[in-house]
Amino acid sequence: MPIVTVQVTREGSAPGRNSVTAEEKAAIIKGVSEVLLDVLNKPLESTYVVIEEVDLDNWGWGGLPTVQFRRQRAEAARS
Amino acid sequence: MPIVTVQVTREGSAPGRNSVTAEEKAAIIKGVSEVLLDVLNKPLESTYVVIEEVDLDNWGWGGLPTVQFRRQRAEAARS
Amino acid sequence: MPIVTVQVTREGSAPGRNSVTAEEKAAIIKGVSEVLLDVLNKPLESTYVVIEEVDLDNWGWGGLPTVQFRRQRAEAARS
Amino acid sequence: MPIVTVQVTREGSAPGRNSVTAEEKAAIIKGVSEVLLDVLNKPLESTYVVIEEVDLDNWGWGGLPTVQFRRQRAEAARS
Amino acid sequence: MPIVTVQVTREGSAPGRNSVTAEEKAAIIKGVSEVLLDVLNKPLESTYVVIEEVDLDNWGWGGLPTVQFRRQRAEAARS
Amino acid sequence: MPIVTVQVTREGSAPGRNSVTAEEKAAIIKGVSEVLLDVLNKPLESTYVVIEEVDLDNWGWGGLPTVQFRRQRAEAARS
Numbered sequence: 315m316p317i318v319t320v321q322v323t324r325e326g327s328a329p330g331r332n333s334v335t336a337e338e339k340a341a342i343i344k345g346v347s348e349v350l351l352d353v354l355n356k357p358l359e360s361t362y363v364v365i366e367e368v369d370l371d372n373w374g375w376g377g378l379p380t381v382q383f384r385r386q387r388a389e390a391a392r393s
Numbered sequence: 394m395p396i397v398t399v400q401v402t403r404e405g406s407a408p409g410r411n412s413v414t415a416e417e418k419a420a421i422i423k424g425v426s427e428v429l430l431d432v433l434n435k436p437l438e439s440t441y442v443v444i445e446e447v448d449l450d451n452w453g454w455g456g457l458p459t460v461q462f463r464r465q466r467a468e469a470a471r472s
Numbered sequence: 473m474p475i476v477t478v479q480v481t482r483e484g485s486a487p488g489r490n491s492v493t494a495e496e497k498a499a500i501i502k503g504v505s506e507v508l509l510d511v512l513n514k515p516l517e518s519t520y521v522v523i524e525e526v527d528l529d530n531w532g533w534g535g536l537p538t539v540q541f542r543r544q545r546a547e548a549a550r551s
Numbered sequence: 552m553p554i555v556t557v558q559v560t561r562e563g564s565a566p567g568r569n570s571v572t573a574e575e576k577a578a579i580i581k582g583v584s585e586v587l588l589d590v591l592n593k594p595l596e597s598t599y600v601v602i603e604e605v606d607l608d609n610w611g612w613g614g615l616p617t618v619q620f621r622r623q624r625a626e627a628a629r630s
Numbered sequence: 631m632p633i634v635t636v637q638v639t640r641e642g643s644a645p646g647r648n649s650v651t652a653e654e655k656a657a658i659i660k661g662v663s664e665v666l667l668d669v670l671n672k673p674l675e676s677t678y679v680v681i682e683e684v685d686l687d688n689w690g691w692g693g694l695p696t697v698q699f700r701r702q703r704a705e706a707a708r709s
Numbered sequence: 710m711p712i713v714t715v716q717v718t719r720e721g722s723a724p725g726r727n728s729v730t731a732e733e734k735a736a737i738i739k740g741v742s743e744v745l746l747d748v749l750n751k752p753l754e755s756t757y758v759v760i761e762e763v764d765l766d767n768w769g770w771g772g773l774p775t776v777q778f779r780r781q782r783a784e785a786a787r788s
Contacts, residue, residue: 315689315696316637316638317475317520317637318637318662319634319635319637320632320633320634320666321635322632322666322670327669336450336458338670339450339451340458340461341665341668341669342665343456343457344453344456344457345661345662345665345668346634346661346665347455349665350636350638350658352661353657354643354658355643356638358455359455359462361453362452362473362475362520363452363454364400364452365447365450365452365453366447368601368602371573371576371602372601372603373600373602374580374583374598374600374601374602375600376584376596377588377598378581379573379576379577380631383596394481394533394538394757395479395480396477396478397476397479397504398475398476398477399474399475399476399508400474400475400476401474401512401514406511406512415608415616417511418609419615420507420511421511421611422611422614422615423611423614423615424504424507424510424511425476425503425504425611426611426613426614428500428503428507429478430614431503432485432499433480433492433496435480437613437614438613438620440613441712442610442611443558443609443610443611444605444609444610444611445605445609452473454473479759494687497687497688497695498690498694498695501693501694502694504690505690505692509693516692516693517692519690519692519693520690521690521691522637522688522690523684523687523689524684526760526761529731530734531757531760532734532735532737532739532741532758532760533758534742534753534754534756535739535756536735536738536739537731537734537735541754552718552770553717554678554680554715554716555715555716556712556714556716557712557713557745559749559751564748564749564750571749575748575749578744578747579744579745579748582740582744582747582748583740583741586737586741586744587737590722590737590740591717591722591729591737593717599631599633599678601633610710652766652774655767655769655774656769656773658769660772660773662769663769663771663772664772674771677771678768678769679768679769679770680763680767681763681766681767681768681769682767683767
């Protein structure tokens with residue numbers, strides 16, 4: 315009876331989207347549940363999956379809010 | 394000084410509601426805090442309770458989003 | 473289908489014990505599961521409870537490891 | 552590669568605010584990331600920080616929703 | 631930059647084992663990281679996976695410690 | 710009344726150590742509690758800090774157990 319928690323930033327995976335779509339969430343749920351079935355033989359109906367979308371302002375990386383850290387890395391890559 | 398985290402789907406417990414009510418949240422907080430007082434003798438004021446409501450799309454069960462899994466189970470029960 | 477996570481310090485609730493007993497864990501599981509049945513009408517078999525025991529060194533309170541904070545408070549209460 | 556999760560109530564730190572500001576979030580991210588750099592020598596770019604703001608109704612303390620518990624304590628302090 | 635937390639009971643997936651093996655852990659890490667690459671296009675190196683093994687005594691289901699709940703269900707299935 | 714959870718790998722920060730020391734844990738607790746005091750004006754005694762040490766086998770990065778991922782990166786850096 316596994317519990318899988320998936321934390322991702324709230325943003326779109328393609329231009330014009332600003333969050334994870336319902337189809338993508340369903341694919342994540344299916345995918346990770348099948349990993350636990352395949353690897354540990356856990357029945358699908360015993361696995362709970364919780365997806366947490368985190369606003370970009372609330373996710374830090376490199377000591378900075380994510381958007382600033384990505385910009386810094388992109389600038390470093392160009393120079 | 395316990396911390397109790399309660400994760401539930403964001404939906405109503407009766408027709409016409411679409412989320413957990415403030416009264417229900419207060420009852421959960423009271424109930425679980427008293428469990429820790431009764432069982433482990435933890436003073437009420439040392440227990441934090443955090444309730445996390447999770448959108449139905451974001452909760453997976455049986456390899457599916459919850460709403461689809463419930464429908465599948467209801468259909469299986471009828472047949 | 474709630475998930476309840478209970479974090480407590482790893483210590484005994486009576487002299488001569490140094491951890492939560494199996495009976496106490498069972499009472500916590502029963503108690504919090506019944507709260508969710510009573511308040512939100514969640515069937516017992518849909519609730520998962522996870523108990524996490526945290527070493528005293530790993531739990532901070534008042535900016536200090538718990539044992540030091542408790543000693544500081546006890547001394548303040550005496551003076 | 553630490554992960555730091557910071558849970559706080561969703562409320563302002565000064566009159567006229569009702570949530571944590573983007574500047575305060577950035578300062579929290581910077582501060583806790585630097586603690587892990589200073590104490591454990593973890594490079595900033597290997598630390599993720601996730602800030603979770605919790606509605607006041609969803610945070611319990613003293614067996615009560617936070618707002619009620621604070622009021623109770625304030626009244627006790629006055630008498 | 632997702633974080634995936636996988637909580638499972640500490641027990642073997644085959645007779646003679648009493649915990650998840652290092653190979654199984656590696657397969658879980660690979661599997662869930664690839665789900666996030668495939669579905670959300672998240673680079674493998676931006677995903678952290680944390681596996682938490684929970685002692686059977688510390689996992690509750692159906693209002694009971696897991697071992698008791700499984701026994702109860704097995705008995706119900708036989709009768 | 711913040712809760713700060715710090716997850717780090719269980720390993721030493723210097724040769725000859727294989728875990729985080731009690732002194733390092735106390736410094737982390739002090740440091741992150743002071744960040745919340747400084748930034749959000751949260752009193753030290755209202756902050757709980759929980760440190761979770763995660764075995765290296767149980768932490769994945771880059772789709773691999775951490776030790777393998779670090780080795781792969783070190784080899785890539787040399788070539």
